[in-house]
Every structure is written in C-alpha cells, then in structure tokens.
Amino acid sequence: xxxxxxxxxxxxxxxxxxxxxxxxxxxxxxxxxxxxxxxxxxxxxxxxxxxxxxxxxxxxxxxxxxxxxxxxxxxxxxxxxxxxxxxxxxxxxxxxxxxxxxxxxxxxxxxxxxxxxxxxxxxxxxxxxxxxxxxxxxxxxxxxxxxxxxxxxxxxxxxxxxxxxxxxxxxxxxxxxxxxxxxxxxxxxxxxxxxxxxxxxxxxxxxxxxxxxxxxxxxxxxxxxxxxxxxxxxxxxxxxxxxxxxxxxxxxxxxxxxxxxxxxxxxxxxxxxxxxxxxxxxxxxxxxxxxxxxxxxxxxxxxxxxxxxxxxxxxxxxxxxxxxx
Numbered sequence: 001x002x003x004x005x006x007x008x009x010x011x012x013x014x015x016x017x018x019x020x021x022x023x024x025x026x027x028x029x030x031x032x033x034x035x036x037x038x039x040x041x042x043x044x045x046x047x048x049x050x051x052x053x054x055x056x057x058x059x060x061x062x063x064x065x066x067x068x069x070x071x072x073x074x075x076x077x078x079x080x081x082x083x084x085x086x087x088x089x090x091x092x093x094x095x096x097x098x099x100x101x102x103x104x105x106x107x108x109x110x111x112x113x114x115x116x117x118x119x120x121x122x123x124x125x126x127x128x129x130x131x132x133x134x135x136x137x138x139x140x141x142x143x144x145x146x147x148x149x150x151x152x153x154x155x156x157x158x159x160x161x162x163x164x165x166x167x168x169x170x171x172x173x174x175x176x177x178x179x180x181x182x183x184x185x186x187x188x189x190x191x192x193x194x195x196x197x198x199x200x201x202x203x204x205x206x207x208x209x210x211x212x213x214x215x216x217x218x219x220x221x222x223x224x225x226x227x228x229x230x231x232x233x234x235x236x237x238x239x240x241x242x243x244x245x246x247x248x249x250x251x252x253x254x255x256x257x258x259x260x261x262x263x264x265x266x267x268x269x270x271x272x273x274x275x276x277x278x279x280x281x282x283x284x285x286x287x288x289x290x291x292x293x294x295x296x297x298x299x300x301x302x303x304x305x306x307x308x309x310x311x312x313x314x315x316x317x318x319x320x321x322x323x324x325x
Contacts, residue, residue, distance in 0.1 A: 004036070007043070010152055011040060011044065014027075014047070018044075025127055026129045026143075027131065028105070030134065031132065031134065031150075031153055041132060042058065049061065049064075049097070062093040063093050063097060064100075064101065067081070067103070068102070068103040069103075075109050076108040076109065080112065088124060088129075089124060097127070097128055098128070099129075100128070104132070105133040106136070106138035117142055117143055136149070162192075162195070163196070167248070170185060171247075171248065171251045175319075175320050175321070176321055177321060182317055192244065200237055241302070242299075245299060249295040249296075254266040254269055255276055255279050258277055259280045260285065279319075291318045294318035
C-alpha cells in the first residue's frame, strides 16, 4: 500500500500508461531516493515484473540495472553510465522490459549525463530509464526535455532524516564568535554524524535479511554478505553526511538571498523566515557568500579524510555571530 496519496496517484497513472503501451521511455522521479522515490520505483517495477516479486529482489533481477553514487566523490561517473548503456542494449532475460534505475541522478557528472542523453534520444525498444532525484533542476535541460516528470517531492522524507531536528536547531542558533562556543557548536553537529553508522548498519542488515527471507533461506548473514553490508554502510554514511551538509548549505543560500533582497521569502526553509532574516541582518554580500563557500570547503576536507570535528569548525567559524560588546 503506498505511503501517501501522491505516490498512489502517480503509481496508478504509470500502471495505466504501461497497460495501454504508453509508458514513456524515461522518467524523472522527483522524490527522495531513499524514501518516496524508491517507493515509487518499487511499485512500478512490481507492475512491470510481477506483483509476487519482493522489492529486495529487484536488486538481483537480471533485467534491472541499478546505478548510484560511489567512492569518496559521491558522484556517478561516466564509466558507470557506459556500463548501464551496455546492459540496456542486451536482450531481455525475461523477454519483457529492460529497466535502468539511477538513484541520486543529480550526482551524475556532466560526462555521465551527456552519455545517458544518447540513449534517451534513441532508446532501445521496451526500455525504461528511471532517474530518481530530490534535485531535478541539477539535471541537464536536454535530459529533462526527453523524459516525463513525476513529482512526489515532500512525500516520505521525514522518516529518512533522523538527524534533521538536531541539525535544524543548530542552524537556528549559530554560535557566538568565541572559540569555545564555536568548538562546542561543531561538536554538537558531529553527534548526529556519529549516529549515521548505526542507522545505516541497521537498514542495510535488514535489507539483506529480507532478501534472504524472500529466497526462503535463513536470515543470518554469511561472512561474504556481512562484508557487503559493511561496504554499503560506508557508502551510506558518506551519503547521509552529504545530506546534512546540503541542508546546511541550503540554509545559508536562503540567508544569502535575504542579504541580496530582504523582501524575498526563503526558498528552502520558508517556515524559518524569521530566523533567516535575523541571521542575514547586517551581513555583507561577501560574508553571506563565504558562509555558502564554507560548506564546500568542508566537503573537500572530509574527502581528504580530515576528521569531522576538525573540518566542521570551518562552518562554525563562518556562521558565528558577533559577540555584543
């Protein structure tokens, strides 16, 4: 049963299109890739490949090719897309649909997007490309123009962000410009980051156990499968850490927009307009821009394996408020 009316309606529309042979060859699914977006993908795959299939088994299906960011850069490189294109060109194992699912599609680098564009322009028969992203504007306009847009944003994202409340509270209360307070603020930000590994371990272990059950085998994980879980957990931790940094940067972009034009309503955090306006008050354009840039600097430091507690102090320093005399 879909978790929201928005997802249910989108699924119903896609099922009807598939039933009459009018399913588009490419879809941009605007929803969180670990929540609403994946739920919609699984519902559509069940319609195409059989209702008896368990969602966990779609990862193993020979006619479904999955792509998502990997390595420290958290990008989708062109070689992953080339492998996808090669797979999509093969004859269907089951004689039906060949499907590509690209999670976090906005993280395809320019070469990867241009490579995918070739298939969208001349898709093989009975092929389907699903681009799942919560930032569809990051895709090339030529990709968006050759796909159908399915908007399920705002659905199913809250449960996937257990760190959100803590991070939002820190954003609403930036530290005073005193060394001890900036260090304390950065330390508080590392608390949800430390919890990410436990969250990801529980989720990935449950996924593998569900897959084992769907195959009729014991749910206990073999050593090789445990190693697979460990690898996925490391990837998920980096992924969720990036979501936290993205949230911080979007907040700072709202602050920057207020500095440029105080009459603008916040784009990303409209419910926090008062706090954002207060933080923008008295800031110069250069200072507001430096706040946005600080997040990119932290990304570069973390990619070089600098400790989080050391890297995050850069953000605390950038957003710290002057101490009243």
